[in-house]
Amino acid sequence: MLADTYYIGLMSGTSLDGIDGVLARFDASGKPEVLARSELALPLALRTELLSLNQAGSDELARSALAANTLAKLSANVVQDVLRIAKMQAHQISAIGSHGQTVRHQPGLGYTIQLNAPALLAELTDITVIADFRSRDIAAGGQGAPLVPFFHAGVFQSGSTRVVLNLGGIANITVLQPGHHPVGFDTGPANVLMDGWCMKHTGQFFDRDGAWGATGNVHSRLLSHLIDSEPWFSLPAPKSTGRDLFHEVWLETRLNEIESSGEKISVTDVQATLCALTAETITRAIQTYAPNLTDLLVCGGGARNNQMLNALRTRLNCPVTTTEVVGIGTQDVEALAFAWLAWAHQNRISVTDTGVTGTRGPRILGATWPR
The missing domain is CATH 3.30.420.40 (ATPase, nucleotide binding domain)
Structure with a gap:
């Protein structure tokens, strides 16, 4: 494993409030240090469309693809922002861990759907993208969540x-x-x-x-x-x-x-x-x-x-406190987790097991879209 590698994590959660992004340095053991963070509120039109896509409707395939493209473009803006804040260049980043937006989650039926356009995100940022983290877990009999x-x-x-x-x-x-x-x-x-x-x-x-x-x-x-x-x-x-x-x-x-x-x-x-x-x-x-x-x-x-x-x-x-008491902002944890999941993917580390999601055993999660 390489020491001092850099990853960006992107998260858009069920609340649909926006995209959180962090840029972190990882040491050889996978311990992260957040160097920059950014967030971008979802435009009302996209938020409304994503909510609509949680239910069956007309022309879902085309609408889902277009929504995923819009999400990728907004995600690219978040990436550029954390690069600017950290004063770093795209070629210094090992990969982006991108969660996408969950619109359906049916592990009992063997599927989960996160709208994402990782190929477009890789094209827009010139950075390798790791995405589709949940599907392998479900394929192995797991719930696909939580992954953190x-x-x-x-x-x-x-x-x-x-x-x-x-x-x-x-x-x-x-x-x-x-x-x-x-x-x-x-x-x-x-x-x-x-x-x-x-x-x-x-x-x-x-x-x-x-x-x-x-x-x-x-x-x-x-x-x-x-x-x-x-x-x-x-x-x-x-x-x-x-x-x-x-x-x-x-x-x-x-x-x-x-x-x-x-x-x-x-x-x-x-x-x-x-x-x-x-x-x-x-x-x-x-x-x-x-x-x-x-x-x-x-x-x-x-x-x-x-x-x-x-x-x-x-x-x-x-005691009930927030993660800020141990040095990680409450809004940074999930985005940082997906940066870590990208790090784990590239280092071939299993990040799920029977006791967490119910998989048949440890699995390496995610798929790669090269820069």
Whole structure:
């Protein structure tokens, strides 16, 4: 393995808020150091189209290809920005790790779809691109998600049981115990339902700092119904999910079932309850798989939601902080993970296993589009 190689990671998550990019230096062991970061909000037209492509519709193939091309062009802008900030040139970068945008995730049916145009991204940046990380995992019998636990183990491992929580559109945890392989899986919705409800009732893409939801109260009957009526929550790990399951219709159906008795729930109480849903399902997962937890590190867009962090602190008898306390920004973790996945791919390192996604064994993930 080569020392001091440079990789760029790009991530566009379920929340559809934008593209995060980091440029990092990796030493021979794979330990990263972030040298530059950038983010680019998705244009409203593209965000709307990507949301639409999560459901069946007309002319999906052509629309998906065009959306992927647009995403690649925006990603190339992020690449140029991190190169500029780091004062580096394209030829110095070993590869870009590009996640793409998930629009369908059906591991039970043997597929997952991330819209991406890695050939176009390689052409636009003159840098080798590593992409399509999830499909090999699913082909090997895995869930295809989450893919970051081995990265988390490399950068967040401590001398006791630690859990890393990513609050994106979907919440996922990585359980790190000394002397053990990491365990990781999705726990359920994080921002995806809250963002949709906030957009519908306030016109804002998300509830900044959880301030709007904090004006409501948790509706205990609705909270219980949201959990008890959904069999997915009772499934054992490994498991993963996405917008295919947790979407507006899922929420509206269950809300209507509660309100059909004549009880009306305020929109802010629904938002507060959705926050509690995320905190409660995360807590139950941690209590099952990490009962000896000593601390929780939070990353992702939801790490900025003070209401969410307070809800977790109330439920968990341990310190709840963000990844910033160990030197990695909350918005950088997933993009950095895909830079690391590109590093691992080029160094022929397996980054998934039975205990994480349920694959039949370790697998090297990703495919290469040369510069």
